[in-house]
Amino acid sequence: MRNIGSKLFLPALLMVGPVILWLAIFVVLPLIYVFVISFLAKGLYGGIVATFTMTNYARFIDSFYLKIFLVSGWIALLTTLLCLLLGYPFAYIISRSPKRMKNTMVMLIMLPFWTNSLIRTYGWITMLRTDGVFNKLLMGAGLINHPLQLLYNSGAVILGMVYTLFPFMVLPLYSSLEKLDRSLLEAASDLGARPYRSFWRVTLQLTTPGIFAGSIQVFIPTLGYFFISDLMGGGKIMMLGNLIENQFLAARDWPFGAALSIILILLTIILMKIYRKVGFSMENLTS
C-alpha cells in the first residue's frame, strides 16, 4: 500500500511545485540567459549589445587564452591525482578501523570542512609567507639562510586546492569502500590470491565508482575556485575561474565571460555523461 493517493495531482503540484518554480526561475532561466549573451557583442562601456556574434568563442584560439586553459587543466589534473593518492589510502585506513572509531574519524574530516574555506586558506598564507611560520622555523633550525618563496607559485595553488577539495575526494571513496562486500576479498584469498593481487583485482575494481565520483568533484571545482588561485598564487597564476571572474567584474566583458562559462558547463556535462554511461549513480555525488 505505498503511495496513498498516487493519483492526486493537485497535492503533488502544491508540494513539489514551489521547488520546480524556484529552480526554473533561479537556475534554468539564468543559465539560458548566460547562453544567449555568450553570442552577443560587448558594448563600448561594458554593456551588452544585442547583435549576434561568434567572436567570443573565436577568441579561445588566442594563444594567451589557450595557455590559461592548459595551465588550468594541468593544475586541476595534478590536484585530482594528489587528492586521490592521499585520499585513497586514507579512506582505506578509515574503512578498516574498528567500528567505534570510524564515525569519529569521518567526523574529524568533516570538522575543518565546516569552517569557512577562506579562513583556512588564510591560515596557509600565515604559515607559508616569506616572513611566515614555516620560514621562521626553518631559519631558526639553521636549515636555510634565506627565506624560501613558498607562496605565489603554482605549487602553492595546488596545495590550496588539494587542501580545500580533499573531503570531496575522501567521502565518496570512503562510502564506496564501505559498500565493498568483504566476503569477496575472503573468497579471493581462499582461492589463493595474495593481498596485493586481491587489492588490485577486487578492491580497486569495485571502488571505481567512488574514484570517479571523487575525481569529478575535485577536478571541476578546481577549475573554478578563483579565490584560491588568487590568494595562494598571488594573482600570478591565472586559471579559468580567475579569467571568468575578471570578465564579470574587472574587464566587464560579460559576453566573453559567458562564453567561457559555457565551456565550463559543457565540460561538466561531458564528464557527467561519461559518469552515468559507465553506470554510476548520481547519489554518490551528494554524499
Place this chain on the structure above:
Amino acid sequence: MNSSKQRFGQVSGMVFAALVYLFLYLPIVVVIVFSFNASRMNIEFTGFTLAWYGIMFQNASLMSAFQNTVIVAVASTAFSTLIGTIAAIGMYRYTFKGKGTVDSLLYIPIVIPEIVMGISLLAFFSLLHITTGLLTLIIAHVTFSMPFVLITVRSRMAGYDQAVEEAAMDLGATRLRTLRRVTLPIIAPGIMAGAMLALTLSLDDVIVSFFTCGINSVTLPIKIFSLVRTGVTPDVNALATVIVLATILVMILWHLFEKRSAKQEQAV
C-alpha cells in the same frame, strides 16, 4: 613473522592517518594561535593577549559582515528547509508525470560549478534591474542549498512506513493534522540533517556570495577575502576562532543528538 608484518602495516597506517589529520587541522590551529598574539601583525608571536576578542566588537565593518552572514544563513536555511521538505514529502508520496525531469532539475545546481551559478545569477539579477544585496544573497543561498535539503530528507524517508498515516486518517485525522502529528515527528531527524547541511553550505560559501552580494552587504568570507590582500588584523582571527569553536560545538551536539535518535529508533 606475519603478525609483526601486520603490526607494522597497522602502525604505518596510523602514522599516515595522523599526518593527514595534521595537514587538515594545521591552518586552523595557526589562525586560532594568532588570535591571541599581542602583535598587530600576524607574523611573529610576541606575547599572549585576549585583547582582540574585545577589539573585534569595535570593528564596525567586520561586525556588519558577521551580521550579514548570520542573517543570510538563518533565512536561507529556514526557507530552503521548509520548501525542500514539503517537496521531498510530495515526491516521496506521489508519482506524477515528469518526476524524472524534476530529479534532473534538482541535480543541475549540485553539479554545475559554483562560479557558473554565481555569474549566471549576477547576470540574471542585472537583467531584471535588481540591485545586489542581502535579498539576492538569500535567494542565491536558497538556490544552492534547497536541492541538498530535498535529497537529504527524501533519502532519510526511505523505509518510512506510510501505513501509520493511513492509520491516523482512518482514525479520523485530517490530512494536515496527520502531517503535523504523524509524518513530521517521524521524519524530523532527516529534516534536521537537511537543515544542518543547508546551514553549513551557506556559512561556507565564498564563490556564489562573491557575485551576488552588494558592496554594502558583504558576508564574512567575502570581507576576509578583501582583507587578505591588504592585511588581516588579529581581531579577524579572534572572530574566526569564535566561529570555528561555535561550529565545532554545534557539530558535537548534533553528533550526540543523531546518536541518541538512532538509539531511540532501534528501541522502537
